[in-house]
């Protein structure tokens with residue numbers, strides 16, 4: 137990807153974000169995470185030069201490698217993939233800006249234990265399987281609020297800052313919208329408990345997600361296309 141393409145892609149995404157957020161509210165701010173999982177560190181550098189600062193990876197090793205390769209730049213690195221138990225220590229050592237995909241109480245307990253040992257904390261989002269699809273990770277939406285509270289009460293080294301969800305896998309926009317609305321309802325319930333981020337929306341559906349109240353979107357292919 138060259139710098140011209142990076143600027144054009146970023147401009148196009150930002151223009152769409154701007155349109156969608158204004159349709160919701162003039163006071164609604166959206167944070168863009170550039171998902172670089174299928175792209176090289178050089179491509180990330182091009183988007184950085186175009187102005188994009190926050191990136192997301194779904195493999196711990198890739199997050200570590202790209203973070204190291206681009207160490208001289210002031211970047212944020214978000215972890216958005218499912219975390220295997222044997223990679224927990226590696227993720228802690230990689231110091232992600234935010235871990236979006238904490239997807240079970242068991243994982244929360246394991247992560248909290250290892251954070252305690254290392255005497256550190258991690259900012260996390262609870263992943264909710266809003267569309268209730270077998271292929272997706274995340275907690276059952278009906279249990280999300282109670283699991284969120286349990287993690288706050290029992291995992292002091294986990295700093296829960298909100299929820300993450302992947303929109304329903306469907307051609308029907310109404311079905312996708314329903315999954316976003318359901319996620320937003322859960323997010324609103326958690327706001328009094330300190331939830332700040334509602335991470336939902338990807339390349340194919342981020343405008344709809346924003347219109348439903350998302351304030352953090354994870355966009356890969358629309359930013360990194362040639």
Ligand SMILES: *Cc1c(COP(=O)(O)O)cnc(C)c1O
Pocket residue numbers: 171173194216217302337338339340354355356357358
């Ligand atoms: C890959 C990925 C994205 C970005 O997907 P695009 O369709 O390329 O925008 C967002 N969120 C998660 C969890 C992902 O794994």
